[in-house]
Amino acid sequence: MSAVLEVTNIKKNFGGISAVDGVSFNVREGEILGLIGPNGCGKSTLFNCILGQLTPSSGEVKLDGKVVTALRPAELNKLGVSRTFQLLQVFPKLSVRENLILAGQEHQGSMASRLVGRSDAGLTGAADQMIGFFKLDHLANEPAGGLSYGQQKLLDAAMAFMGGPRLVLLDEPAGGINPSMLSDLKERLVAINREKNATFVVIEHNMEFVMSLCSRVMVMAEGKVLAMGRPDEVRKNSAVIEAYLGH
Amino acid sequence: MTGFAKPLKIALGLVVIAGLIVIPTNFNRYGLFILSQWAVMTIAAMGLNLTLGYAGQVSLAQGAFVGIGAYAAAIMTTHGWPLPAAIVVAIALSFAVGWVLGYPALRVQHHYLAFVTLAFSTLAFLVFRNESWLTGGIYGISNIPRPHIFGLATNKPLPFYYVCLGSLAIVSLAVWWLIRSPWGRAFMALRENPLRAQSLGIDTRRYTLMAFAIGSALGGVAGALYAPLTQYIDPVPFNLSLSLDLLMMVIVGGAGFFLGPFLGAMIAVLLPEWLRFTEGYYLMLYAVAVMLLLIWSPTGILGILDRYLAERRTKTASALRAVAKSRLETVQ
Numbered sequence: 001m002s003a004v005l006e007v008t009n010i011k012k013n014f015g016g017i018s019a020v021d022g023v024s025f026n027v028r029e030g031e032i033l034g035l036i037g038p039n040g041c042g043k044s045t046l047f048n049c050i051l052g053q054l055t056p057s058s059g060e061v062k063l064d065g066k067v068v069t070a071l072r073p074a075e076l077n078k079l080g081v082s083r084t085f086q087l088l089q090v091f092p093k094l095s096v097r098e099n100l101i102l103a104g105q106e107h108q109g110s111m112a113s114r115l116v117g118r119s120d121a122g123l124t125g126a127a128d129q130m131i132g133f134f135k136l137d138h139l140a141n142e143p144a145g146g147l148s149y150g151q152q153k154l155l156d157a158a159m160a161f162m163g164g165p166r167l168v169l170l171d172e173p174a175g176g177i178n179p180s181m182l183s184d185l186k187e188r189l190v191a192i193n194r195e196k197n198a199t200f201v202v203i204e205h206n207m208e209f210v211m212s213l214c215s216r217v218m219v220m221a222e223g224k225v226l227a228m229g230r231p232d233e234v235r236k237n238s239a240v241i242e243a244y245l246g247h
Numbered sequence: 248m249t250g251f252a253k254p255l256k257i258a259l260g261l262v263v264i265a266g267l268i269v270i271p272t273n274f275n276r277y278g279l280f281i282l283s284q285w286a287v288m289t290i291a292a293m294g295l296n297l298t299l300g301y302a303g304q305v306s307l308a309q310g311a312f313v314g315i316g317a318y319a320a321a322i323m324t325t326h327g328w329p330l331p332a333a334i335v336v337a338i339a340l341s342f343a344v345g346w347v348l349g350y351p352a353l354r355v356q357h358h359y360l361a362f363v364t365l366a367f368s369t370l371a372f373l374v375f376r377n378e379s380w381l382t383g384g385i386y387g388i389s390n391i392p393r394p395h396i397f398g399l400a401t402n403k404p405l406p407f408y409y410v411c412l413g414s415l416a417i418v419s420l421a422v423w424w425l426i427r428s429p430w431g432r433a434f435m436a437l438r439e440n441p442l443r444a445q446s447l448g449i450d451t452r453r454y455t456l457m458a459f460a461i462g463s464a465l466g467g468v469a470g471a472l473y474a475p476l477t478q479y480i481d482p483v484p485f486n487l488s489l490s491l492d493l494l495m496m497v498i499v500g501g502a503g504f505f506l507g508p509f510l511g512a513m514i515a516v517l518l519p520e521w522l523r524f525t526e527g528y529y530l531m532l533y534a535v536a537v538m539l540l541l542i543w544s545p546t547g548i549l550g551i552l553d554r555y556l557a558e559r560r561t562k563t564a565s566a567l568r569a570v571a572k573s574r575l576e577t578v579q
């Protein structure tokens with residue numbers, strides 16, 4: 001399997017603090033890579049460096065072998081890289097369906113065709129399919145702000161898939177979701193991974209979720225990669241146990 | 248505005264349009280001037296509503312774009328060009344300048360952006376006043392002709408009112424189309440959450456510049472109609488206070504609502520006239536009325552309606568949920 005994402009020696013300093021300190025890893029096509037580590041170990045900063053939200057102090061990010069380090073988030077998204085955020089990021093005033101149309105519209109046609117063409121950019125069908133897939137049918141016309149936290153999390157994840165991405169970076173998708181909805185979310189992620197061969201990188205604190213979902217897990221501590229391997233290997237790694245549990 | 252039956256909305260709209268066409272036939276010269284001014288200011292406020300209300304970019308320079316449009320039209324039509332050509336030039340010019348003014352918005356936001364646009368507003372005023380070779384300086388430009396439309400002269404107040412009303416109709420349709428298009432959705436995303444918008448592939452830079460350019464272009468259209476309406480322009484009407492007036496129209500009407508500028512301009516242009524019977528007190532009363540309105544509803548007049556409709560929707564939705572829940576319980 002070829003690498004979709006190659007991250008080489010990424011560093012990010014904020015003043016004197018190095019939040020990410022020389023991280024390198026590859027993500028293979030079709031895999032689900034888990035990214036775990038204590039709070040403040042640099043996971044989200046690493047995501048932001050990969051996705052162009054932050055400019056890394058040094059290092060290189062390659063997508064399908066092409067250097068994309070300096071690209072802006074919108075350009076990366078056009079190349080098939082999508083994300084969710086740690087905190088909820090839906091558009092509360094728009095309906096669930098409108099949120100999904102918004103999430104996919106920039107992948108349809110050109111700027112000019114989106115001005116003169118249909119108001120839904122031809123995406124109502126695709127949005128309704130996604131709504132059905134994430135079991136949000138009865139909420140399609142509700143303003144997203146009126147949904148429960150868990151439902152908004154599902155919508156947030158659904159939005160990341162509207163552009164038909166190849167690579168999706170999910171930042172704590174399970175945070176604040178109740179167990180039954182969580183198993184729904186996991187099931188949906190696995191299905192998209194299998195059916196569309198989409199590749200995921202998932203930051204998560206919920207160990208059970210990570211260990212059952214991911215094929216490989218990368219552990220970070222103090223801005224560095226501490227361990228990388230299959231979930232069962234990582235679970236037994238003494239350095240990982242120490243980082244999490246202390247001496 | 249959901250919640251009203253669609254046919255009712257259409258019927259109401261047609262009645263208002265018919266009223267705007269028929270009733271003013273009995274108006275005197277002054278009444279027609281005020282109403283034409285309302286139509287022109289509505290166009291300018293719609294532009295600002297696009298930039299500020301939909302795309303969330305604060306601007307204190309809309310009055311300057313009305314000035315740019317007005318001077319373009321005044322200079323061209325007094326040199327023998329037809330008004331439609333002048334309108335095209337006014338649009339192109341204010342679009343281009345608006346685009347350039349959008350660049351600071353890529354770096355600064357909110358009140359910082361307000362100050363940048365305020366500085367531009369002052370700069371434009373100084374150009375209108377000091378570049379006498381082009382603008383006539385403080386003496387302004389007089390004898391601005393009114394156009395012939397399809398061979399018909401519009402010198403008299405009523406025909407020119409129809410020119411303003413027709414232009415308002417065209418601009419309204421264009422803006423309605425724009426805000427319902429994916430562009431309108433992208434503008435709202437820009438306002439609500441630019442970070443998330445970027446991650447969904449929305450080129451926030453380009454949409455920000457577009458929001459400024461299109462909003463400014465509408466200011467230019469309004470100016471190009473203002474010049475033949477008053478038939479004389481000097482720099483004074485286009486100073487900062489016009490920008491502030493337009494900002495007030497957008498906020499009072501309801502920023503981010505399609506009909507907001509219509510109502511806002513109505514209040515700003517017509518209310519002072521209606522209050523004239525109070526003689527010396529009318530401006531004070533006007534100021535107090537605006538303050539009270541904004542304290543009562545910070546989201547403007549249409550914000551009141553929107554809140555009422557949202558409450559009704561929530562009630563209906565929770566009633567539906569209760570029914571669904573009781574059904575589920577019966578099944579179990």
